[in-house]
Amino acid sequence: MLLWQTSQTINFAQGEFVMVPAFFVLAAMKFGGLSFAAAMVLALVLSLAVLGVLFKRLVVDPVLPHGVLPLVISTIALALLMKESVKEFYAADAQPFPAAWATTNLELGGAVVSVQNLVIIGAALVAVAALQYFLNGTRTGRQMQATAQNPTLARVLGIPVGRMVLYTFLINAALCALASFLVSPIYLAKFTNGETLGLVAFVAAIVGGFNQVRGAIAGGLLLGVLDNFVAAYWSAQYRAAIPLFLLIAVILWRPQGLFGRAEERTV
Amino acid sequence: MRKCMQLMAGAALAFAAALGQAQQTVNMPIVIELSGAGAVSGTNFRDGAVLAIEEINAKGGILGRKINAPQSDTQSNPGTSRAQVQKAIDGDPYVILGPVFSGSVKVNMILCQQAEVPQITGAEAADIKQVGNPYIFRTSFGQQMSMPKIANYIRDGLKAKSVALLWVNNDFGKGGRDTFIKEMAARSIKVVSDISTESGQVDFAADVVKLKGANAEAIFVYTNEEESARFLREARKQGITQPLIGETTLLGQKVIDMAGPAANGARGHVGLTADAPLPAVAAWKEKFVKRFGYVPDHNGIKGYTGVYAVKYATQKLGKFDRKALAKTLHGLTIRPEDEPGILMETTWDANGDVDRISFLAEVVEGKQKIVQTLPKLGNKLDK
Numbered sequence: 001m002l003l004w005q006t007s008q009t010i011n012f013a014q015g016e017f018v019m020v021p022a023f024f025v026l027a028a029m030k031f032g033g034l035s036f037a038a039a040m041v042l043a044l045v046l047s048l049a050v051l052g053v054l055f056k057r058l059v060v061d062p063v064l065p066h067g068v069l070p071l072v073i074s075t076i077a078l079a080l081l082m083k084e085s086v087k088e089f090y091a092a093d094a095q096p097f098p099a100a101w102a103t104t105n106l107e108l109g110g111a112v113v114s115v116q117n118l119v120i121i122g123a124a125l126v127a128v129a130a131l132q133y134f135l136n137g138t139r140t141g142r143q144m145q146a147t148a149q150n151p152t153l154a155r156v157l158g159i160p161v162g163r164m165v166l167y168t169f170l171i172n173a174a175l176c177a178l179a180s181f182l183v184s185p186i187y188l189a190k191f192t193n194g195e196t197l198g199l200v201a202f203v204a205a206i207v208g209g210f211n212q213v214r215g216a217i218a219g220g221l222l223l224g225v226l227d228n229f230v231a232a233y234w235s236a237q238y239r240a241a242i243p244l245f246l247l248i249a250v251i252l253w254r255p256q257g258l259f260g261r262a263e264e265r266t267v
Numbered sequence: 268m269r270k271c272m273q274l275m276a277g278a279a280l281a282f283a284a285a286l287g288q289a290q291q292t293v294n295m296p297i298v299i300e301l302s303g304a305g306a307v308s309g310t311n312f313r314d315g316a317v318l319a320i321e322e323i324n325a326k327g328g329i330l331g332r333k334i335n336a337p338q339s340d341t342q343s344n345p346g347t348s349r350a351q352v353q354k355a356i357d358g359d360p361y362v363i364l365g366p367v368f369s370g371s372v373k374v375n376m377i378l379c380q381q382a383e384v385p386q387i388t389g390a391e392a393a394d395i396k397q398v399g400n401p402y403i404f405r406t407s408f409g410q411q412m413s414m415p416k417i418a419n420y421i422r423d424g425l426k427a428k429s430v431a432l433l434w435v436n437n438d439f440g441k442g443g444r445d446t447f448i449k450e451m452a453a454r455s456i457k458v459v460s461d462i463s464t465e466s467g468q469v470d471f472a473a474d475v476v477k478l479k480g481a482n483a484e485a486i487f488v489y490t491n492e493e494e495s496a497r498f499l500r501e502a503r504k505q506g507i508t509q510p511l512i513g514e515t516t517l518l519g520q521k522v523i524d525m526a527g528p529a530a531n532g533a534r535g536h537v538g539l540t541a542d543a544p545l546p547a548v549a550a551w552k553e554k555f556v557k558r559f560g561y562v563p564d565h566n567g568i569k570g571y572t573g574v575y576a577v578k579y580a581t582q583k584l585g586k587f588d589r590k591a592l593a594k595t596l597h598g599l600t601i602r603p604e605d606e607p608g609i610l611m612e613t614t615w616d617a618n619g620d621v622d623r624i625s626f627l628a629e630v631v632e633g634k635q636k637i638v639q640t641l642p643k644l645g646n647k648l649d650k
Contacts, residue, residue, distance in 0.1 A: 093306035094493040096525045103528070105506050112506035186504075187469040188497060188525055192303075196469055231473030236463060237436070239473070 002175075004210060005148040006168040009060050010072050013079035015198020017173070021047045021180035022097055022189040023086050036098050044177050052173035056166060079194060086191040099185035120182050127178060128217060131171070135213075144168060203243045207250050209260020218259050222246075292335040293328070293587060295320070295577070296355035297570075298375075299365035303343025304467045307492040307521050308367040308566045312389050313338060314559050315570030316364050319578075319608060321558075329578050330587065341366050343466075345374045356382045361587055362577050363387070367566060369395060370438035376403045385593045387573040389566055392442035396618045402593050404619040406569035406576075408538035410446045412620065413514060416641060417536045418450035420627060421485055425510055431460035431483035433474060433498065435490040440466075443489040443514070459483045468494055471501040479507060488513045488533075492564070496525035503529035515539060518628050518635055519564035527633075534629040534638075539565035542635045543626060547603055547610045568610065575608030576601060576615075614643070 003009040011017070024043035028034045034042060059078060063071045101119045105112045135141040146154040147164040155161050179197075187193055200223060208219020223243050231239040256262045297316055300309025316336065324333045339355065341348035348371035355363050356378060362385045366372055369392030379386040380400045388395075388403060393410040395403060421427050432447060434440040444461070451458050460481035462474050475498075478486055486509050488498060495517045502511060513535040516522065520541060523530040541552045541563050551571065555563045580595045581587060600614040614622045627639040 087302055091306075092302040093310060093521075094496065094525055096496075096527060103504070105504065114504040116504060186497070186500060188493065190493070192467070193469070227470075228473040228476075232476045236465075236474060240465070 002168055002172050002213075006144060007060065007064070007165045008068060009064065010068060010075070011172075012072060012075040012198065012202075013082060013194070014176070014201055015194030015196070016079045016082040017047075017051050017176040017194070018179045018183070018197050018201075019189075019191065019194040020051065020082055020086065021177040022184040022193075023090050023095075023191075025181070026095055026097065026189060027090060036100070040100070040181060043181075044174065047173045047177040047180075048170050050173075051176055052170040053166070055173075056169045060169075079198070083191050083194060090191075092191065094188035094190040097184035097189045100181065103185075116185065123178065123182055127175060128213070131175075132213065134171075140164075140167065200243060203247045206257060207243075207246055209257030212257070212260050215257050215259035219257065222258075291332055293332045294358055294360045295334050295336045295362050295364055295574070296358060296360050297336050297338045297364045298341060298348060298351045298355050299338065300343045300368055300371070301338070301340035303341075304491055304493060305341075305343035305366070305368045305371075307564070308389065309341070309343070309365070311521070311564050311566035312365060312367050312570035314555070315563065315567035315572075316574050317570075318555055318558055318567075319571045319574035322608070323574065323578055329581050330585070332587070334574075336364070341368070341371050343368055343371070345371045348372075349375045349378065351375075352378050356384060360384055361589060362592070364570065364573060365389065367569070368437070368439065369442060372403070373438055376400055379403065383590055383593075385577075385589060385596065387577065389569040389573075390439070392438050393446050394442055396620050401597070401619070404573075404576075404593075404596055404615060405621045406573040407515075407565065407621060408625065409620050410443045412622070412644060413536060413538050413625070414443065414446040414450045416625060417447070417487070417512065417514065418454055418456070420536055421451075421487070421512060422454045422456060424627070425485050425512070427456060427484035427510075429457045429459045429483045429485075430512075431462070431478050431481040431486045431509075432458055433462045433464060433478060433486065433488050433490065435466055435468075435494055436463040437466045437491075439491065440464075440489055447487060447489065464490060464494065464498075466491065466494070469497060471498045472505070474498070475501050475505045475507060478502075479505065483509060485510045485512050488517050490516065492516055492519060492522050493525065495522045496530075499526040499529040499533060510534065515565045518630060519566075520562045520635060521564045523630055523633055523635065524562070530630045531632065532630060535627070536625060536641075537565065537628045537635070537637075538623075538625045539568045540626055540628060540635060540637065541565065541567065542628070542637060543611070544637050544640065545611055547607065551610055572609050572613065575606055576613070579606040579609065612643070 003011055021043045024046045025039045028039035028042045059074055063074045102115045105114050135145060143159045144164045144167060146159055147161050151161050204219035204223050205216045209215025226242055227239055230242050297313055299313045300306055320334045320336050328334060339351040341351055348366050352375040363379055364387050367389035369390040372388050372390040372395055376386055380402045386403050387406060389406055391407060391410055396409060421430060434444040448458055460483060462477055464474055488495060488511055490498060511533045513533060515537045517533055518535055518537050555567055579601050580592055580599060584591050584595055596615050597617055601609040602612045603609055611623055622643050624643055625641045626637045628635050628637050
């Protein structure tokens with residue numbers, strides 16, 4: 001969504017972008033002998049370089065001038081390449097991924113709450129708040145927004161549009177790495193993880209509103225709660241269908257998403 | 268003209284040489300899950316088989332012929348497995364090793380039957396041996412053999428009167444679920460919750476909520492390895508306190524490695540285990556770790572002993588004859604003193620089902636600990 005807003009990039013390899021940093025960590029620990037903390041730092045740097053800079057330079061920049069559809073197809077191909085590369089060069093089976101936090105539980109008012117879940121919710125909230133502050137409260141963030149709204153005018157006003165777009169790709173890569181570090185201890189690191197994550201993230205963004213950060217967050221929350229309620233109190237077999245039903249309903253009755261803004265274009 | 272004749276003669280010589288080379292080997296393709304949901308099981312089975320093949324080839328092969336074992340990946344997909352088995356059959360195999368996933372075996376075993384090629388599988392679904400295919404042979408217990416042992420443990424060991432069941436919705440899980448429910452009914456143990464999950468499922472939060480709400484005295488988990496590990500992590504995260512009972516797919520070392528401390532306390536019945544308190548199995552495990560760099564699970568033993576069973580039966584026959592091999596394996600008992608590679612005494616009954624000793628195990632501090640050895644059934648199940 002961030003990429004779409006600033007560079008009209010639809011990335012169908014987003015799920016794989018979340019899958020890969022976990023393997024950067026595991027590879028750094030296994031082959032480089034690094035500690036978990038050092039491996040995470042290295043994985044973050046690699047993610048910024050590969051999923052941020054290289055992705056923009058090698059895939060987006062050459063393909064985007066030919067339209068959005070070629071880029072969509074390119075990112076689908078990229079997703080396959082990333083998946084098969086991890087399978088071929090690391091492992092086809094799921095790998096345990098260490099948790100950077102305690103895996104104990106807390107008793108809160110008679111309910112058992114996992115520290116792991118609290119850390120994930122906390123980290124997600126901090127990341128969103130920091131992103132919002134950066135986009136709205138800093139000069140660079142406002143320049144990025146201006147680039148997203150009208151790149152031509154932004155260029156006329158002296159904003160370095162190319163650099164702003166690159167920042168967006170770097171932020172996207174950093175968020176993917178963070179998501180990977182948070183989710184892999186639960187899902188285990190596996191080359192197919194991107195399939196599930198990518199689909200859910202894409203549906204959440206459309207349901208919430210593709211042009212609003214808060215919309216995507218609300219969409220993700222709605223999907224997660226709905227998925228678990230359906231599985232727990234109705235039917236586990238139909239849980240995978242729920243996001244798709246929701247997607248169809250939103251596209252039919254509110255195409256801009258639950259919290260999105262309707263956009264008009266002159267054709 | 269003369270040049271043409273020379274070329275033809277050269278080609279004929281090369282063909283004869285290739286033919287001679289082919290006659291020096293025996294073809295035993297491994298068709299197995301190397302990716303997808305069954306990758307853990309398939310990789311272990313493959314590596315076990317490769318270890319046995321390397322040992323046998325190093326000693327001159329079977330009846331003087333070395334084993335050639337090309338590998339192909341079913342991707343844990345029944346349709347792909349069928350295509351791969353057909354491809355393997357086109358290569359004129361002596362036997363086919365694999366797959367492990369019951370759903371795959373169900374759709375490809377008919378091809379082996381039609382081609383009269385013995386198939387050595389790691390699949391455990393009860394109904395595989397109920398269709399009268401004389402060319403399919405297990406390397407571990409079928410569910411009809413293992414579930415009564417688990418049921419007895421729940422009744423006598425845990426003294427539980429109610430149990431919740433979580434199973435994976437594939438052929439392996441469905442077969443196990445049906446057999447388990449039958450065995451529970453036979454022992455008057457109430458199944459208070461019956462939860463199906465999906466193959467490859469990553470999020471078990473809702474399923475664990477349902478299990479907690481069921482208030483059963485024990486929880487029986489029958490999913491494949493990766494799902495088992497994810498389930499164990501979620502169960503511990505939500506603070507489940509009831510005993511978690513399972514089969515080899517819950518208590519295998521790979522599951523323990525993936526689940527981490529969450530696996531501690533899980534217990535149940537294991538038909539095969541690399542931690543069996545037997546010197547032969549311990550020595551095998553050491554060899555496996557040295558060769559492949561990881562601790563094997565029961566599927567490694569399946570692949571290893573499957574190859575040695577073929578070797579023993581073939582040497583007994585004294586020739587390479589697929590039909591005769593299938594006949595010989597039915598009703599065959601192999602003892603470690605006759606064939607050390609079999610690791611423990613194993614009998615194939617008239618259906619191609621396996622009988623051997625088995626174990627009750629518990630995960631303690633990240634290791635599978637065997638707490639009791641159960642004798643061979645001898646085809647009589649203790650109800």
